[in-house]
Amino acid sequence: MSPAPTPVSYADFYRQSIDQPDAFWAEQAKLIDWFKPFERVCNYDNPPFARWFEGGQTNLCHNAVDRHVKERANQAALIAISTETGTEKTYTFNDLHREVQRMAASLKSLGVQKGDRVLIYMPMVADAAFAMLACARIGAIHCVVFGGFASGSLASRIDDATPKVIVSADAGSRGGKPTPYKHLLDEAIRLAKHKPDAVLLSDRQLAPMDLVAGRDHLWSELRQQHIDAQVPCEPMNSTDISYTIYTSGTTGKPKGVQRDTAGYTVALAASMQHIFGGRAGETFFATSDIGWVVGHSYIVYGPLIAGMATIMYEGLPTQGLDGQPDGGIWWSLVEKYKVTGMFSAPTAVRVLKKQDPALLKKYDLSSLRALYLAGEPLDAPTARWISEGLNVPIIDNYWQTETGWPLLTVANGVAPMASKFGSPGVPMYGYNVKLLHENTGEELTQPNEKGVVVLDGPTPPGFMQTIWKDDARFVNTYWKSIPGKLVYNTFDWGIRDEDGYYFILGRTDDVINVAGHRLGTREIEESISGHAAVAEVAVVGVADNLKGQVAMAFVVLKDARAVNDPAVSLQLEREIMKQVDGDLGAVARPARVRFVTALPKTRSGKLLRRVIQAVCEGRDAGDVTSMDDPGALQQIKDLMAS
Ligand code: ATP
Ligand code: MG
Numbered sequence: 001m002s003p004a005p006t007p008v009s010y011a012d013f014y015r016q017s018i019d020q021p022d023a024f025w026a027e028q029a030k031l032i033d034w035f036k037p038f039e040r041v042c043n044y045d046n047p048p049f050a051r052w053f054e055g056g057q058t059n060l061c062h063n064a065v066d067r068h069v070k071e072r073a074n075q076a077a078l079i080a081i082s083t084e085t086g087t088e089k090t091y092t093f094n095d096l097h098r099e100v101q102r103m104a105a106s107l108k109s110l111g112v113q114k115g116d117r118v119l120i121y122m123p124m125v126a127d128a129a130f131a132m133l134a135c136a137r138i139g140a141i142h143c144v145v146f147g148g149f150a151s152g153s154l155a156s157r158i159d160d161a162t163p164k165v166i167v168s169a170d171a172g173s174r175g176g177k178p179t180p181y182k183h184l185l186d187e188a189i190r191l192a193k194h195k196p197d198a199v200l201l202s203d204r205q206l207a208p209m210d211l212v213a214g215r216d217h218l219w220s221e222l223r224q225q226h227i228d229a230q231v232p233c234e235p236m237n238s239t240d241i242s243y244t245i246y247t248s249g250t251t252g253k254p255k256g257v258q259r260d261t262a263g264y265t266v267a268l269a270a271s272m273q274h275i276f277g278g279r280a281g282e283t284f285f286a287t288s289d290i291g292w293v294v295g296h297s298y299i300v301y302g303p304l305i306a307g308m309a310t311i312m313y314e315g316l317p318t319q320g321l322d323g324q325p326d327g328g329i330w331w332s333l334v335e336k337y338k339v340t341g342m343f344s345a346p347t348a349v350r351v352l353k354k355q356d357p358a359l360l361k362k363y364d365l366s367s368l369r370a371l372y373l374a375g376e377p378l379d380a381p382t383a384r385w386i387s388e389g390l391n392v393p394i395i396d397n398y399w400q401t402e403t404g405w406p407l408l409t410v411a412n413g414v415a416p417m418a419s420k421f422g423s424p425g426v427p428m429y430g431y432n433v434k435l436l437h438e439n440t441g442e443e444l445t446q447p448n449e450k451g452v453v454v455l456d457g458p459t460p461p462g463f464m465q466t467i468w469k470d471d472a473r474f475v476n477t478y479w480k481s482i483p484g485k486l487v488y489n490t491f492d493w494g495i496r497d498e499d500g501y502y503f504i505l506g507r508t509d510d511v512i513n514v515a516g517h518r519l520g521t522r523e524i525e526e527s528i529s530g531h532a533a534v535a536e537v538a539v540v541g542v543a544d545n546l547k548g549q550v551a552m553a554f555v556v557l558k559d560a561r562a563v564n565d566p567a568v569s570l571q572l573e574r575e576i577m578k579q580v581d582g583d584l585g586a587v588a589r590p591a592r593v594r595f596v597t598a599l600p601k602t603r604s605g606k607l608l609r610r611v612i613q614a615v616c617e618g619r620d621a622g623d624v625t626s627m628d629d630p631g632a633l634q635q636i637k638d639l640m641a642s
Pocket of ligand 1: 247248249250253254255373374375376377378396397398399400401402424490491492504506507604606
């Protein structure tokens, strides 16, 4: 199954991927099963569209499920845990194989054919993974929409994806309270111009559901009808679409990222081996949600392709299976299921940081080899706290919904490499990463120069093919932003040090201009988060008559009481300003430091700086449908009005 590893240095491995991509990826392609061998490794005749493994045929579900049934039928494949409902269930590869076929047969009975879209609006339950794998099995294109979205966001995605069938559930649950889905779905379908033929519902018995006759079907009933179903995996052309997924919407209207079949399967298989060091038979635990790309790549597909068991977790990181507060729940799962690799986000670690550190010592975490974090900058205090607590390497990895798998990190599975605090690492194989000067577009070749992080094509397997139904937007948005150059723009700032490690300095639209000085809000945040009292911070640029823009800082303190004490907050404001003066100079000093108990974030836990900025400038906040907690924005509105 796996090619014999040749001992190489990472630098050699990387160089081969860039200089001889065909030979490199042909070798990686051996990590998966093919129904028909490919004829051409990479077709880049029509840049920037890279077509990988043309002429070949494979199937994502076959690689994730079927091929393991032979060797490891009775090994755990999917471990579904919900601290919301107090349930815990393990599906072996055999069980998973059967459930997926039941789901595939049910979808087919509702008219779904190869190439049709199936929109999945589900909480973190096993049925959601069955639905994704079933789509891949029959060649339907899944489009998973995060279960936390309300009707408006869902309706716009229904219209974009035009699904034949929607798979959903009666309810999700958060903090022990059911969050009904069905009425939101009904309302979204009413709002949408496109109407699905059918809706398939998983009934968790958490909330009542009114079924629409002729349209709505219960999964429990269809499953029973297809209990012995045998549905073969559809041979898919390499470049056939596997799924679409929307970006988080941090910077504006979400983009429908479209992915292929073979390139994605190969990329995930390779990343499980080279980056995540995952071995068949072990357990992987990614704490994200299936609504995000991490959920697609590293909850569902990646670990299963590698023959690992994957944990699918519904619930807060601070509540146990008995529904009682328990800040050690994740660590107890690491112990119980002998998790070897864990994947989370800095935002989750910051939540845990507020818990008793003794919880990290209470469990036997000796199975764990590394904790991978991604999604937003990993600040040094958070990294240090969790690395001291767990005593395993903390591996930051930088990527995007668009890329499908890490772009910058360290590939310890190729050759052990040191990590540097504050840096996600070095370019991953296949990614031809460059830094360009923001104005001239010239490539920056000297160490420690700040530039825009871009990629030269062809982009590697697993990378987005295009924006769903909108090639022009794909080319214009991502590839034509630097005059005279056809490069993929990440829209993130970075620098590269003398050792080739990159540091991400924030998004290109997070730069502010104070009296002619260009400052990254991210750098100011990093300085402020170094203050001992600070738990979290957001810095935005606010229009100012005199200076053009000034920085405003919104800080969440570790001890929330200070928020209501004017004397304490005044004192802290002074201290924080002094800290920024010392770290970055007085020019970067925020005009004000204000204290709040929460910050506006996307549903994926990312700071919504554009929304905070709009509110500070008294503008309309625009599209806030991706926002998690409207109360957080209200606090800022109130502060600005006071
Ligand atoms: P949208 O593109 O719709 O505005 P988004 O960019 O937040 O949303 P994602 O694709 O989920 O959607 O996030 C990718 C972005 O997250 C990266 O471009 C980068 O800004 C940030 N990011 C991800 N991982 C890291 C990391 N390890 N360090 C720093 N930033 C990161
Ligand atoms: Mg983005």
